[in-house]
Amino acid sequence: MKDVKETLLERTSVRRYEREAIPNEALEFIFRAIQNTPTSYNGQQFSVIDIDDQALKEELYAITGQKQLKTCNRLLIFCSDYNKICRLAEKKGIDMPDFTNTMDGVMIGVIDAALAMMSAVVAAQAAGLGSNCIGYLRTAAPAKIAEILKLPKGVFVVCGLALGVPREQPDLKPKQPLSLVFHRNEYRQDTDELVAEMERYDEVVSEYNRTRAGGTSTNDWVAHIIDYYKHAMGYEILAYLKDQGYEIRK
Numbered sequence: 001m002k003d004v005k006e007t008l009l010e011r012t013s014v015r016r017y018e019r020e021a022i023p024n025e026a027l028e029f030i031f032r033a034i035q036n037t038p039t040s041y042n043g044q045q046f047s048v049i050d051i052d053d054q055a056l057k058e059e060l061y062a063i064t065g066q067k068q069l070k071t072c073n074r075l076l077i078f079c080s081d082y083n084k085i086c087r088l089a090e091k092k093g094i095d096m097p098d099f100t101n102t103m104d105g106v107m108i109g110v111i112d113a114a115l116a117m118m119s120a121v122v123a124a125q126a127a128g129l130g131s132n133c134i135g136y137l138r139t140a141a142p143a144k145i146a147e148i149l150k151l152p153k154g155v156f157v158v159c160g161l162a163l164g165v166p167r168e169q170p171d172l173k174p175k176q177p178l179s180l181v182f183h184r185n186e187y188r189q190d191t192d193e194l195v196a197e198m199e200r201y202d203e204v205v206s207e208y209n210r211t212r213a214g215g216t217s218t219n220d221w222v223a224h225i226i227d228y229y230k231h232a233m234g235y236e237i238l239a240y241l242k243d244q245g246y247e248i249r250k
């Protein structure tokens with residue numbers, strides 16, 4: 001098992017995997033780490049669809065175009081889930097408020113599922129495995145994926161996580177410097193300096209993208225990210241949530 005410092009500071013996304021299976025002990029560790037995730041109110045408003053069926057992985061690859069889905073050994077799909085708590089409340093005759101129809105209700109499910117995914121990322125890294133978050137499992141064809149996974153009302157996909165024995169060791173990506181990440185006691189007011197630091201970071205990461213091992217790109221970092229945002233303007237997540245039983249009102 002890697003130590004905490006190496007686990008957290010040397011993690012990268014891994015998109016190529018060996019064919020070999022993940023050892024049971026490592027998988028059990030990842031599952032227990034997910035189970036022990038901190039959650040809002042300890043309500044555990046999340047579930048994980050654990051996929052080891054190769055045909056299903058390939059079907060999800062065909063929908064998303066993400067090759068990692070068919071080559072990974074295990075695919076975990078993290079969902080926001082109010083179905084479990086609602087069913088129990090119903091059984092016990094406890095009135096359920098319209099909580100899933102509030103933005104905070106939605107955010108809580110997303111936060112719980114995202115933290116559970118991060119528990120899995122860290123546990124996998126510590127166990128010497130590679131992982132890659134797959135947001136396309138939420139965005140590519142939400143209704144189709146909900147149907148394939150038989151998601152009941154109150155459950156929607158937040159993100160997938162591909163896991164496997166690593167077949168590559170990608171370079172660490174340069175991240176924003178601590179001065180941009182942390183704002184001491186209040187949000188920084190020196191906007192000109194903040195923008196200047198962002199420009200310097202943009203140069204660093206764009207240079208990294210031009211020269212990194214594996215796939216290089218000539219895109220500017222910020223232009224690249226904003227292209228993703230433009231593409232994401234086409235996603236119909238509100239309609240997806242509505243299909244899954246969420247009528248967001250406040």
Ligand SMILES: Cc1cc2nc3c(=O)[nH]c(=O)nc-3n(C[C@H](O)[C@H](O)[C@H](O)COP(=O)(O)O)c2cc1C
Nearest residue numbers: 011012013014015066132133134135136137159173
């Ligand atoms: C919520 C989320 C969704 C992501 N979706 C994808 C994805 O669909 N496909 C992919 O190849 N990488 C995906 N990633 C991985 C990011 O591209 C990656 O974390 C980022 O480029 C930073 O690289 P690093 O993880 O190596 O530090 C996703 C990451 C997060 C946190």
